[in-house]
Amino acid sequence: MNRISVIILGIFAVVIASLMGLVIVPNWQFEEMQPVEIISADGSKAVYPQKLDSWREAPGREVYRGLGCIYCHSQQVRPEGFGADIDRGWGSRRSVPRDYVFQSPPYLGTMRTGPDLANIGIRQPIEEWHLMHLFDPQITSPGSTMPSFKFLFETHEGSEPMTSIGIPAIQLPKAYTKKPTWIVPKKEAMDLVAYFLTLHQKFDLKDVK
Amino acid sequence: MNSEDNVSVTHPRTTDAQRRFEIDRSCREVVVFWYVSAVCWLLFGSLLAMIASIKMHTPGFLADAAWLTFGRVRPAHLNAMIYGWASMSGVGTLLWLMARLSKIKLPWREMLLIAGIYWNVFVAIGIWQILAGNGTSIEWLEFPWWISIALGAVFAILIVLAVKMLTTRREKHLYVSQWYLLGATIWFPFLYITATVLIHSPAAIGVAKGTTNWWFAHNVLGLWLTPIGLASAYYMIPKVIGRPIYSYALSILGFWTLALFYNWAGTHHLIGGPLPAWVITVGTVGSLMMFVPVITVAVNHHMTMVSHFKKLKFSPTLRFTVFGAMAYTVVSVQGSLTALRTVNLTGHFTHYTIAHAHLGVYAFYSMVAYGAMYYIMPRLIEREWYSSNLIKVHFWCTAVGITMYWVGLTWAGWFQGMMMNNPDIPFLDIVRYTIPFLWSRSIAGILMTIGHLAFAILVFRMVRRDGAWLVEPTLLRSIKNQQMEPAPRLEGADL
Numbered sequence: 001m002n003r004i005s006v007i008i009l010g011i012f013a014v015v016i017a018s019l020m021g022l023v024i025v026p027n028w029q030f031e032e033m034q035p036v037e038i039i040s041a042d043g044s045k046a047v048y049p050q051k052l053d054s055w056r057e058a059p060g061r062e063v064y065r066g067l068g069c070i071y072c073h074s075q076q077v078r079p080e081g082f083g084a085d086i087d088r089g090w091g092s093r094r095s096v097p098r099d100y101v102f103q104s105p106p107y108l109g110t111m112r113t114g115p116d117l118a119n120i121g122i123r124q125p126i127e128e129w130h131l132m133h134l135f136d137p138q139i140t141s142p143g144s145t146m147p148s149f150k151f152l153f154e155t156h157e158g159s160e161p162m163t164s165i166g167i168p169a170i171q172l173p174k175a176y177t178k179k180p181t182w183i184v185p186k187k188e189a190m191d192l193v194a195y196f197l198t199l200h201q202k203f204d205l206k207d208v209k
Numbered sequence: 210m211n212s213e214d215n216v217s218v219t220h221p222r223t224t225d226a227q228r229r230f231e232i233d234r235s236c237r238e239v240v241v242f243w244y245v246s247a248v249c250w251l252l253f254g255s256l257l258a259m260i261a262s263i264k265m266h267t268p269g270f271l272a273d274a275a276w277l278t279f280g281r282v283r284p285a286h287l288n289a290m291i292y293g294w295a296s297m298s299g300v301g302t303l304l305w306l307m308a309r310l311s312k313i314k315l316p317w318r319e320m321l322l323i324a325g326i327y328w329n330v331f332v333a334i335g336i337w338q339i340l341a342g343n344g345t346s347i348e349w350l351e352f353p354w355w356i357s358i359a360l361g362a363v364f365a366i367l368i369v370l371a372v373k374m375l376t377t378r379r380e381k382h383l384y385v386s387q388w389y390l391l392g393a394t395i396w397f398p399f400l401y402i403t404a405t406v407l408i409h410s411p412a413a414i415g416v417a418k419g420t421t422n423w424w425f426a427h428n429v430l431g432l433w434l435t436p437i438g439l440a441s442a443y444y445m446i447p448k449v450i451g452r453p454i455y456s457y458a459l460s461i462l463g464f465w466t467l468a469l470f471y472n473w474a475g476t477h478h479l480i481g482g483p484l485p486a487w488v489i490t491v492g493t494v495g496s497l498m499m500f501v502p503v504i505t506v507a508v509n510h511h512m513t514m515v516s517h518f519k520k521l522k523f524s525p526t527l528r529f530t531v532f533g534a535m536a537y538t539v540v541s542v543q544g545s546l547t548a549l550r551t552v553n554l555t556g557h558f559t560h561y562t563i564a565h566a567h568l569g570v571y572a573f574y575s576m577v578a579y580g581a582m583y584y585i586m587p588r589l590i591e592r593e594w595y596s597s598n599l600i601k602v603h604f605w606c607t608a609v610g611i612t613m614y615w616v617g618l619t620w621a622g623w624f625q626g627m628m629m630n631n632p633d634i635p636f637l638d639i640v641r642y643t644i645p646f647l648w649s650r651s652i653a654g655i656l657m658t659i660g661h662l663a664f665a666i667l668v669f670r671m672v673r674r675d676g677a678w679l680v681e682p683t684l685l686r687s688i689k690n691q692q693m694e695p696a697p698r699l700e701g702a703d704l
Contacts, residue, residue, distance in 0.1 A: 003383065004375050004391075011392050011468065015399055015432065018472030018495075022424045023407060026488050027417035066342035068280020074558060078481040082554060087632035095483035097416045105347055105408055105418035110478055112558040112629065113265070115636055137268075143637045145644070147268040151275045 033101050038203045048203045051102050052195070060195025063188045064107065072146070074109030075118045077201065089123065090116040096207045114146055121200040128170055130193040135183050139176050152189035156182045166190075228312065233588045235314035236305050239321045241589055241672065243301035244582055246329050248668050250293025255658040257286035262654045266647040276340040284351040285339045291349065291429060292332045292360065295570060297325070298578040299437040300367070303390050305585050306444055307371060310387050311378035317370060324363050331359050347408055347418075349426035357405040364398030371395075385460035386440035392468060393440070396432035400425050416483055420476055427475030430569050435471070435537075438577040439463075439506060442534045445580055446513055449527040450520055455512035463505035470498040477548035480557060496548030503541035510534045523684045525600045529580030532608060536572035540565065555630065560643065561622025564615045571657075572611045579603070579664065586668070587683075592676035594683035599663045601685060606660030614653035621646030 038046050052058040064070075077091030085091055095118055100106040109116075124130060129140060135153050137144040156169070157179050163169050167190060169182045185193075261283045263270045271277045308315045315321070335352035338344065344351040352360070371394045375387065404425035407413040413421055447454050454460060473495025476488050514531065521528050543565055546552050556562060583600070587593050594600060621643045628639045670676065676683070 004372065007388060007391060008372070008395065010465070011395050012399075014468040015396055015428075015472055018424065018428075019403060021473065021491060022476055022488065023413065023417060023421045026420050026485065027413045029485060030415050030417050033415070065346040066281075066344065067275075067278055068284055068344065068346055070346045070348075071280050071283050076482050082481050082550075084630045084632040088636070097483050097485070099483060100415040100419075103415060104411070105345075105422065106416055107346060108416070108419050108479065108482055110348065110558065110562060113640075141637065143641055145265060145268045145640055147264060147272045147279050149278070150273060151278075 030097050030101070033098050035101065036098070036205065046203070048205075049099060049102055050198070052198060056191050056194035057198050058195075059187075060191035060193070063192040064195055067149070067192075069117075070107045070109050072111055072113035073115070073117045074112055075106070075116065075199065076108045077116065077118050085116060088115075091119045091201055093201065093204060095201055096205055098205055098207055099201050114144075117196070117199055119200050119202065121197045122202055125197065127193050127197070128168065130196055131168070131170055131183070131185050131189060132172070134185075134189055134192070135172075136176070139173060149189070152186050152192070153183045154186065156184065229309070229588075232308050232312065232314055233305075235318065236308055237589045239315060239318050239325070240301045240305050240585065242322055242325045243297050243304070244586065245668060245672060246325060247294050247297035247301065247578075248665050250289050250297060250332070251661050252665055254286055254289035254294055255654070255661050257282050257289055259651070259654050259658060261286050262647070262651045266644050266651065275342065281340050281342065281344065284344050284346075284348075285336050287349065288332070288339060288351055289336055290570065291434075292335070292352070293329075295434055295574055295578070297328065298582065299393075299434060300325075300328075302441050302578065302581045302585065303367075303371075303393065303437055305589075306386055306440060307374050307390055310380065310384045310444070311374045312380040313374060313378060316373065317366070320366060321370075324366055328360065328363055331356050335360075345408075347422050349429055350404060350408065350422065354405050354409040357401060361398045361401040361405070364394065364401075367394045368398070384444075385454070385457065385464060386443045388461070388464050389436035389440035389443070392464070393433055393436040396428070396436070400428050400432065419479060419482070420484065420488060423475040423478040424472075425475070427478065428472060430566075430574075431467075431471035431474065434570065434574045435467070438533065438537065438574045439467075441577050441581040442510065442530050442537075445526055445530045445577075445584055446510060446534070449524050449530075449584070450514065450517040452513065452517070455509050459505050459509045463502045463509065466498070466505065467502035470495050470502065474499060474544070474548065477553065478557075480548070480550060480553040493548045493550070496545050499541055499545050503538060503545075506534075507538040522686060525594070525604065525683070525685055526580045526584040528604060528685065529576050529583060533573050533575075533577030533580060536568060536576060540568040540573055543568065555623060555626035557626070558629070559622035559625040560618040560646070561626060564618035564622060567611065567618075568615050571607075572615065576607065576611075579607070582668075586671050587676070587679065590671055590674060591679055592671060592674045593679060593681075594667055595670040595676045596667065597683050597685060599667050600683065602663040603660045603667070604685075606656045606663065610653045610656035610660060613656070614650055617646045617649035617653065 035047050035049055038048050040046070052061060076095045077093065078085045079094035080086050086093070099118075100108075131153075133140040134149045136148040136150065137146040138148075159180075160171070161169050161182055161184060163184050167185060169184050172181045172183060260271060260277065261279060264272075264279045264282065268279075275281075304315060304321065335356040338353050338356065339351050343353055345353065350357060371391050375383075375391065404421050407421045408418050443454060443460065473491055476484070476492030477496050480489050480493070482489075521531060547556055547561075547565060556565075583594065625639055625643050628634045628642065629636075
């Protein structure tokens with residue numbers, strides 16, 4: 001009996017130790033982290049990072065989660081001298097904990113079947129590009145192995161369809177389809193793109209060494 | 210049942226046999242239920258794996274339905290395999306080993322059956338939730354939080370049961386497998402519930418949720434599947450070859466060093482990530498220290514096997530278990546090296562990691578689990594395996610399959626990483642480079658699935674009692690005209 005209780009004690013001790021070390025203590029370190037006010041060279045002020053709005057951006061993040069984008073795309077820029085992230089133009093600086101203070105949970109990712117998305121909002125700022133890319137990646141990136149997300153769109157052949165305010169109808173390129181075809185994004189697609197456009201780590205932070 | 214006739218002579222050996230028979234009988238319904246469920250999940254998980262694998266090189270495949278998109282099928286595959294196949298086969302083995310090693314009948318059988326049904330239901334709901342788009346996108350914790358809590362709560366029964374069996378045990382000596390099993394039953398629910406609460410509540414913020422994620426995910430293998438796999442290998446190898454484990458002291462050293470160091474290794478998944486340097490360093494140190502338990506276990510298993518390797522030709526249990534035990538050494542050494550910054554620089558973010566994960570969960574854990582099931586099921590059902598040829602199909606398809614899988618993806622991943630670190634190579638060229646290797650993965654997956662089907666047929670016929678009555682075990686080749694004897698079925702090294 002005695003011996004069993006000693007083993008149980010040891011079993012608990014080791015796992016609680018690692019919980020403290022890897023989770024609780026780092027969490028203390030991040031808890032005080034708040035957004036900072038950034039003054040750019042031209043004198044304009046901005047607070048970074050920003051919370052997502054609840055109209056398009058936050059629901060878009062939920063679409064990102066639900067479709068499992070994380071299984072092919074990371075959202076973290078490796079430091080200079082460690083990989084080629086910055087040289088590839090995936091970011092202008094390494095990612096730091098402060099970039100993620102409002103992200104719950106952060107979608108850091110562990111796989112780059114596709115490129116990193118930490119700065120996709122700057123790298124591809126055009127909404128229409130994203131929508132066509134989601135509809136069929138072969139339109140914008142021939143040879144890509146990203147699946148198409150046609151189920152996020154409705155298609156119309158013929159003349160340009162009427163759409164609700166704020167939702168574009170996009171004509172597909174002639175090289176892609178012979179008949180004139182229009183795609184109308186569903187709400188999920190619009191939300192997702194709105195979320196993409198918020199993804200940037202463009203401000204220099206003092207915590208970057 | 211004829212067994213009663215077998216024990217009419219009161220001989221110490223026959224009373225031992227009688228007791229073992231009674232223990233096996235007490236485990237029958239429960240362990241068979243967990244095992245058969247596990248095999249169903251294995252088949253379902255293989256189907257999801259094939260869909261995900263084909264999608265990676267042929268993205269147009271089944272692309273028109275949201276619920277079959279790659280980002281949902283892949284986590285559905287992982288969860289079906291981890292929580293369905295691996296965990297359920299693990300619990301089955303755990304219960305039987307605990308009963309046999311404590312020399313007591315399995316208590317609470319009705320409750321364990323209900324727990325098995327409950328587990329199946331919640332895993333099924335969880336996978337449906339992932340396919341429906343309600344997955345959490347937190348790797349290894351994709352089930353919605355309420356499912357994780359519901360599954361973790363089942364372990365309240367298992368912990369109390371394990372402690373109860375150990376305290377009421379009839380064999381005074383504690384075998385090393387029991388240490389591992391007790392550790393696994395306590396560690397897993399602790400990790401599962403703590404990680405779920407921290408990630409889904411405001412208790413942890415920002416990247417601390419990332420470290421929580423990898424603390425958990427790495428430990429599912431390290432502190433749940435690994436201890437069960439090692440407990441099984443520590444039991445099966447000596448049992449089949451009929452000689453005790455080489456060193457008890459080494460096994461205890463291996464246990465406590467594993468417990469101490471494996472926990473800390475998880476953050477090596479975040480090397481180069483947005484975290485304080487010390488968190489990463491701790492992960493690297495923990496990973497490197499894993500050399501201690503791994504070498505300890507490897508030496509212990511090897512010294513036990515020495516001069517008995519010939520028996521690999523005959524015993525399915527031994528062959529699967531030894532394959533798994535060897536893969537454990539390989540995967541652990543690879544894991545420790547991968548935690549080095551220089552290796553991580555290339556291997557991280559690539560298929561190299563996927564290959565590594567399968568080497569752990571499949572080549573090590575699943576092969577050991579098959580080995581255990583080949584040993585345990587005939588004892589529960591009192592029939593031998595139906596076909597030695599199907600066992601061979603199972604072994605060779607899975608062994609060749611996982612090897613091909615690992616070699617292809619490790620190669621692809623390594624070059625993918627080197628190309629990614631060279632900014633002059635366009636990204637789409639890297640994608641194109643990996644495609645032939647992704648095909649090789651699909652072909653390996655087909656092979657492994659054929660193996661799984663062979664195994665499922667064997668298990669199905671076993672449950673229908675189509676095999677021969679327990680006379681001599683189903684071996685991979687007959688031992689008639691051979692110089693040596695198999696370990697006696699009803700006597701000898703009794704653990």
